[in-house]
Amino acid sequence: MSTLIGIQTLIITVIILLLTASWRLYQKRKYYRGVTSKLPTLYGIPFIGVAYEMLDVNKIFHNMSMGFDKINALTGCIWVATTPYVLSVDPEVIKHVVSSPEFLNKATDEYTHFQNGLFNGLIVTPAKQWKADRKIISPFFAHNNIVAFFPAFNGNAISLKNKLERLTGQGEQHIFTIIKECGLQLSLLTIMDLKVEECSDTYREIMQAFNNFIDHMGKDFLYGWFGLAFLSRTPHYNRVRKYLKDLVQSLTKTHLALQLESNATSNIVEDKQPMIDITVKALRQGLFSEKQVVVEGFTMLAASYETSVGAVYTCLLMLAMHPEIQERVFQEIRSVFPNGVITVEYEDLKKLPYLDMFVLEALRLAPPVPFIGRKTFQDSELCPGVILPKGARIIISIYELHRRKEIWGTDSSRFNPDNFLPENIAKRHPYSYMPFSKGSRNCIGFRYVEISLRIILIHAVRSFKFSTTFKYEDIVHVPHISLHYKIEPPLSIEVRAN
Ligand code: HEM
Numbered sequence: 001m002s003t004l005i006g007i008q009t010l011i012i013t014v015i016i017l018l019l020t021a022s023w024r025l026y027q028k029r030k031y032y033r034g035v036t037s038k039l040p041t042l043y044g045i046p047f048i049g050v051a052y053e054m055l056d057v058n059k060i061f062h063n064m065s066m067g068f069d070k071i072n073a074l075t076g077c078i079w080v081a082t083t084p085y086v087l088s089v090d091p092e093v094i095k096h097v098v099s100s101p102e103f104l105n106k107a108t109d110e111y112t113h114f115q116n117g118l119f120n121g122l123i124v125t126p127a128k129q130w131k132a133d134r135k136i137i138s139p140f141f142a143h144n145n146i147v148a149f150f151p152a153f154n155g156n157a158i159s160l161k162n163k164l165e166r167l168t169g170q171g172e173q174h175i176f177t178i179i180k181e182c183g184l185q186l187s188l189l190t191i192m193d194l195k196v197e198e199c200s201d202t203y204r205e206i207m208q209a210f211n212n213f214i215d216h217m218g219k220d221f222l223y224g225w226f227g228l229a230f231l232s233r234t235p236h237y238n239r240v241r242k243y244l245k246d247l248v249q250s251l252t253k254t255h256l257a258l259q260l261e262s263n264a265t266s267n268i269v270e271d272k273q274p275m276i277d278i279t280v281k282a283l284r285q286g287l288f289s290e291k292q293v294v295v296e297g298f299t300m301l302a303a304s305y306e307t308s309v310g311a312v313y314t315c316l317l318m319l320a321m322h323p324e325i326q327e328r329v330f331q332e333i334r335s336v337f338p339n340g341v342i343t344v345e346y347e348d349l350k351k352l353p354y355l356d357m358f359v360l361e362a363l364r365l366a367p368p369v370p371f372i373g374r375k376t377f378q379d380s381e382l383c384p385g386v387i388l389p390k391g392a393r394i395i396i397s398i399y400e401l402h403r404r405k406e407i408w409g410t411d412s413s414r415f416n417p418d419n420f421l422p423e424n425i426a427k428r429h430p431y432s433y434m435p436f437s438k439g440s441r442n443c444i445g446f447r448y449v450e451i452s453l454r455i456i457l458i459h460a461v462r463s464f465k466f467s468t469t470f471k472y473e474d475i476v477h478v479p480h481i482s483l484h485y486k487i488e489p490p491l492s493i494e495v496r497a498n
Pocket residue numbers: 106122123124134299300303304305307308311367368369371372373434435436437440441442443444445446448449
């Protein structure tokens with residue numbers, strides 16, 4: 001008898017839960033009817049939406065591309081579980097989104113992995129606080145400050161070159177770890193003013209902790225799509241997080257003491273200012289709290305490292321996979337540095353237009369940040385006739401935008417630096433290409449990386465010839481915190497005679 005009552009109670013509970021969930025879904029669909037009646041919409045299965053399309057990470061970019069083909073439009077709406085997302089690869093819509101103040105907030109669901117108490121700085125700062133924070137940090141990215149870091153950029157590129165040299169003549173080798181080591185060293189130096197000896201235990205510890213942390217964040221990001229982010233928050237994640245937090249906190253304290261000691265009121269600006277000097281100065285002026293100094297430092301460290309190392313690896317890979325293009329890049333670099341490269345100056349960078357085109361094309365086909373997401377904080381017009389209600393999420397797939405056939409032609413996936421000949425650029429909408437996003441909330445570090453990346457390539461390409469047996473067509477990109485490769489192809493490195 002009691003078993004029967006138990007079953008009855010269970011059935012009634014399930015029915016009530018189902019009815020409540022259905023009612024909430026109905027209300028949500030009603031709330032978004034103004035959008036879904038105007039934009040082509042993929043509803044998928046009730047309560048699941050098209051989430052099943054995202055289960056296989058290796059196919060996400062492919063499925064997204066198919067999705068746009070299915071709706072036969074450049075802007076549409078998809079339901080993932082019970083949440084609608086407006087997706088666009090329409091340059092005109094994108095222009096409006098990234099330039100309008102009502103879209104300045106980030107789509108919090110897509111950035112949950114940043115909310116770990118360390119990384120939740122400028123990238124995810126709510127719009128109302130973001131402008132002031134960005135202004136405080138921006139002197140680090142001022143032209144003169146970046147140029148003052150040229151010796152650091154050159155030193156780092158030489159360090160990478162020396163490490164690659166040890167792999168020459170040894171067949172195909174995995175070089176991504178080496179690139180990451182050098183990338184982290186550069187970020188620690190320019191952002192945290194921390195120079196760590198390569199063979200030291202501290203260096204190994206930081207490297208390991210940082211990579212572990214990024215791996216955890218990657219899981220956090222992928223699980224987060226299904227509301228399961230808590231699965232990634234393991235005790236190990238917390239330990240690594242604490243180690244890194246303590247590290248940045250102690251660096252902050254040291255810098256604060258140094259600044260106070262040297263001259264508490266001095267306004268003399270050093271020739272180059274690592275970012276920590278700028279944020280600690282803001283702390284002294286009462287513009288930042290100590291927590292903000294730590295969070296912004298860490299955010300910058302991670303934002304610069306993860307994206308830059310991906311860009312360096314992609315560029316070397318593209319050179320290896322396209323020998324004729326590599327030869328052109330090399331010949332151009334040789335014409336500017338006929339006797340080899342000792343150091344690269346700012347003026348040298350202006351003499352390498354083909355290298356520029358090559359880099360632009362590499363970031364087109366493998367943009368390190370493949371998606372960006374925004375959220376409306378009031379009802380906002382997306383495009384004529386379509387009003388997004390408050391709280392609507394908009395995803396811009398930079399990856400897909402950079403490959404649309406409507407924009408880049410029928411062989412849009414082919415690696416072709418000529419896409420960036422001035423006459424070809426002129427034919428395209430300016431918002432067809434945006435590896436660093438656009439508008440006021442674009443990548444604050446884009447000049448930093450444009451310069452540091454080119455310096456690395458100049459040193460590397462002038463010294464070595466890269467090749468690989470891995471085929472360009474077999475590359476599979478997967479989303480992580482930044483764009484990753486399902487398989488990271490190994491490269492062969494040979495020393496150039498001259
Ligand atoms: C190839 C390398 C890089 C690429 C492709 C890249 C791309 C991007 C993109 C697309 C955004 C916009 C993100 C969004 O709206 O969600 C962004 C934002 C940002 N990037 Fe980068 N980035 C790169 C390197 C760097 C470097 C080197 C730094 C720092 C030294 C940096 C710091 C930041 C920060 C702090 C933001 C947030 C800006 C804000 O919201 O005001 N990035 N980046």
